[in-house]
Amino acid sequence: xxxxxxxxxxxxxxxxxxxxxxxxxxxxxxxxxxxxxxxxxxxxxxxxxxxxxxxxxxxxxxxxxxxxxxxxxxxxxxxxxxxxxxxxxxxxxxxxxxxxxxxxxxxxxxxxxxxxxxxxxxx
Numbered sequence: 001x002x003x004x005x006x007x008x009x010x011x012x013x014x015x016x017x018x019x020x021x022x023x024x025x026x027x028x029x030x031x032x033x034x035x036x037x038x039x040x041x042x043x044x045x046x047x048x049x050x051x052x053x054x055x056x057x058x059x060x061x062x063x064x065x066x067x068x069x070x071x072x073x074x075x076x077x078x079x080x081x082x083x084x085x086x087x088x089x090x091x092x093x094x095x096x097x098x099x100x101x102x103x104x105x106x107x108x109x110x111x112x113x114x115x116x117x118x119x120x121x122x123x
Contacts, residue, residue: 004086005107013113014082014091017105021077026065030058034112037061041118043068072096 013032020028039061040054047067049055055064069075076096083090088106095101099120106115 005111007084010084010089011082014089015079017091018077018079018093024069026069030062032113033058033061034108034114037114039116042120
């Protein structure tokens with residue numbers, strides 16, 4: 001369990017996360033994550049990765065997100081809001097297709113993301 005982080009620090013992390021994605025700078029995105037980070041999304045199996053919907057570690061994240069960036073040349077996130085708790089931030093944004101998504105990001109004591117979960121509306 002992480003120590004409590006300042007809400008302003010976590011909100012800044014959420015904004016930085018969006019900026020890094022919008023810059024299409026994968027290494028800048030990955031710099032926000034711990035080496036052992038875990039990411040869960042229903043898009044992971046759809047992209048040909050682990051059928052469980054979870055990837056583990058920066059190398060797996062690099063492979064997954066690198067493929068996604070290659071397939072989505074128009075990728076862009078429009079920040080709607082950020083929500084914070086003592087050890088996490090939820091980034092609420094719309095993607096380039098106007099779909100609203102909430103990304104849950106839990107951080108460790110060092111302020112690096114250790115767990116992420118992309119949450120999409122079900123249509």
